[in-house]
Amino acid sequence: MSSPESVTSSISVEAENIGGIDSTEVSLQPGVNVLTGRNATNRTSFLQTIMAGLGSRRSSLKGDADAGHVELTFDDEQYTRYLERRNGEVVFEGDPYLDDPELADLFAFLLESNEARRAVRSGDNLRELIMRPIDTDEIEAEISMLEAEKRDLDDRLEELSRLGGELPDLEERRVTLEEEIDETGEQISDLEVTLDEFDLDVDASRNRKEEIESAFADLQEARTDLESIEYDLETERESYAELERERDDLEDELESIDEDDESPDRLEGRIQELRARKRSLDTTVSELQSVIRFNEERLANDGYDLELDASSPSDSDDGAITEQLLEDSDDIVCWTCGSQVDRERIDSTLEQLRSLRQTKLEDRNDLQEQIDEISARQKELRKQTQKRSRIEERLSTVEDELERRAQRIEELEADIEEQQDYVDELEENAETFEDTAYSDVIETHRELNRLELELENLKDERDEVEARIDEIETKVDERSDLESERESLDDELTDLRTRVDRIEENAVDAFNEHMSSILSILEYQNIDRIWIQRREETVREGRRNVTRTAFDLHIVRSTEDGTTYEDTVDHLSESEREVTGLVFALAGYLVHNVYEDVPFMLLDSLESIDSTRIAEIVDYFEEYVDCLVVALLREDAEALSDSYKYVREI
Structure with a gap:
């Protein structure tokens, strides 16, 4: 291959x-x-x-x-x-x-002691063995990581949807601003024509006009600077207020996180200890099951058959009496020591073994429940630690930013006060030109200054709107890539969530397919079919009921008259049982791609x-x-x- x-x-x-x-x-x-x-x-x-x-x-x-x-x-x-x-x-x-021989030991090194072969011979849990190489904890951790990535992508896609909804309003605002800019520009042109029509022929009047125009130009520039500083101050105050709200939210969120003295690393040590104890119990339960099954088989066969020598004292009258007593008794020959033992004593010992196995199973289930609870607690602690770290880091950044913006606000407030004094001074100077001869010129200049300032503000707002439109369009262009990435994450999550089921299904399919092929080749006379059925069952683990998958091995035989009936693995011949074990190992070899290792x-x-x-x-x-x-x-x-x-x- x-x-x-x-x-x-x-x-x-x-x-x-x-x-x-x-x-x-x-x-x-x-x-x-x-x-x-x-x-x-x-x-x-x-x-x-x-x-x-x-x-x-x-x-x-x-x-x-x-x-x-x-x-x-x-x-x-x-x-x-x-x-x-x-x-x-x-x-x-x-x-x-x-480096790691686990898969090979289970499904490639098929000596008599091989676990896959023994599991079939002993009727042990086939599902547990075929799934042993799968690290379900690692799968769950990977699922959690991908789910976090998916949530982040969903948030980004939701933000893009929201941004996409802003575009129509922004486009409409840009058109409105363009119209207002054109209209304001036309008004400014008309006022400039009006000023040109004022005819001051004498040189003195012309000089006076130049003084007026210069004074109002200085005033316009000063007002523009003042408005710019006021805008910067308003922006800084809004940012400061937003940062204060964020700081309060972060502090509340930080307070809501419970302080916990437990360490995830210390819990990891506890988990490893419990898993080691669980593996030990698994081995003990498996060995007890083998011992119980062996003794049950021997008990069903009444121990070992004894043949009495014809020349022995058993031919005497005493021997005949002893033989009669033995026939009337319920004793059997012990297969460990060869002596006559009361069946009830063996039954009692077997019952003790069964009780011990059940106790070990309950202990194992309790350990698994503890492992699950501690693992969940460990995961929650790690999430809390990461969350606290992120919040504290962000809170420190926000505090630094608040301090910087507070200082900037103080500087802007001082600049506004200084600039306002300068504007007041220029306005007082402009008022000296308000006499009858120049009142129309002054009023025209004032209106022109106002419109020029308004035009500048309109252009600034238009530039901001266009920049926002470009920014949103750039981000929206990323949407298809994010959607592809999210779809890929969905596929990965689906693959991980169904990986265990798929491996189980593939193992069952592989066994059933190869078992059918082998039986048709080997031609066992009264075996029609051997197959595994995968089913779900509810089992008790500690104090709760959980759903687990089980593999049921079915054997269908037929009689000479063609009647079919279902048999058990206990009634398979040694040859049939060994073949079934080998096919089960081959299924594991192929399902886990052992040939790649x-x-x-x-x-x-x-x-x-x-x-x-x-x-x-x-x-x-x-x-x-x-x-x-x-x-x-x-x-x-x-x-x-x-x-x-x-x-x-x-």
């Missing part, structure tokens, strides 16, 4: 003191590699060697050795792993192929499956794996293709 991590060259495996291996050097090829031989020929140890080199920690050090190592070489790269016994534990070091798959402990079906399974799996390594007995390997690579000595 082609993948980003395809193997294109031979694979060299060198190992020392791994499992039962003293030392070995073996060459493998892309495709199928068959490790064949009698029992106890280190085939499983060699698979553990490959696992160690690829990064797994589920490999063992040789019992009489203190250190061992593995070297994997392929595609011009070398990967090393060192194992050393320290303080009674095996420590792994080196540079393996994988590691292009190897290892198969072991297939003895319960007949050789013809083993050959069909290997052919089927070869299509999806670059390098398949399978350990088989010689008689089982004979049914496989001669084109495969065979390793007969390790």
Whole structure:
């Protein structure tokens, strides 16, 4: 199967003191590699060697050795792993192929102890196993981040909509201002013509006119400057008032945030501690379930069958009496010690185990509820901290701005007072020219000054309106980009929110599809169908009910007369159960794209499956794996293709 991590060259495996291996050097090829031989020929140890080199920690050090190592070489790269016994534990070091082997351990390294195979054999929670590699906490954190980005985009788009609504009014105002500017300009032109018509022939009169015009020109300029300063002061006061309102709002918002001595980092430590305890409980519950199921099966079979020797004392009268008593009693043979044990004692022990498992499940649910509550509290604390930090930073900025604007207001007020004195002085000077001979000229000048000042203000307002229109149009042009970005965020959020559901659905579909194909190939006589049904159930977690997804494994059989009926996994033969476990692991391998991380798959402990079906399974799996390594007995390997690579000595 082609993948980003395809193997294109031979694979060299060198190992020392791994499992039962003293030392070995073996060459493998892309495709199928068959490790064949009698029992106890280190085939499983060699698979553990490959696992160690690829990064797994589920490999063992040789019992009489203190250190061992593995070297994997392929595609011009070398990967090393060192194992050393320290303080009674095996420590792994080196540079393996994988940094995180979790996916490979679950769905690629399919030895007898593989969890996916065991889950099917034991009837454990298949959904929990297939979803274990998915970090739901990380998904929730990413969803929260994208939701915050989306809210920001929504605010910006809403602001653009509001701005877009201003444009018609601004356009209308611009047209009105243009008309008023034209009208005022015409009035100014008429007044200038009127002034030109005043005929002062004598030089003295002409000089007097020039003095009048100069005086009124100075007055107009002074009034314009005064109005400009007043406008600046009004703007500063409005800005100051707005900043005061913002400061009050920020202070109120800051007061509304509760002070909390709890630290998100300290809560993180608590969460990690609870998760570690939960994982430990998960392991305990799984082990208890396996023990309970094993004992239930043995109890259903009345323990081990005992055959009495015909020449033993059981042939005597006493033996006959003892046998009669045993037949009349409810004792069975204990499968741990081989002695006769009252069934009620075993039933009582089993009931205690079931009660212990239920207690552990309740403890696990309580821990999950604590984790959820603390995680929610941690998230809220982080939000509060970030919010407080933003408010305090903005409040500091507002205080600085208020101080700067207060100083500016004082300066402008002083400038206005000084300019007003100057205007008063010029007006007193202009009044000296108000005599009868020049009253019309003076009045015309005054009206002309007023109109010129009004024209200047109209032009300033028009320029502001046009600048605002350009600003809004520029921002509105960004709308399509923001809408595209928001649509992309929506798609990402939808993908994240449905990722868990899609993985579950894909896992179920993959299992059902491959199981159907495998059953049609292997031709088990009375199995019509094996499939997983995905359903939702309400379960109790601590003090609340929550909805969880469950995977139900269904088996449909048929009788010789064609009648179909549903069976349970407990009634599958060992061969059927192993095949189902392998297909479930293959589904996980494909759904989680494990082939993108590691292009190897290892198969072991297939003895319960007949050789013809083993050959069909290997052919089927070869299509999806670059390098398949399978350990088989010689008689089982004979049914496989001669084109495969065979390793007969390790």
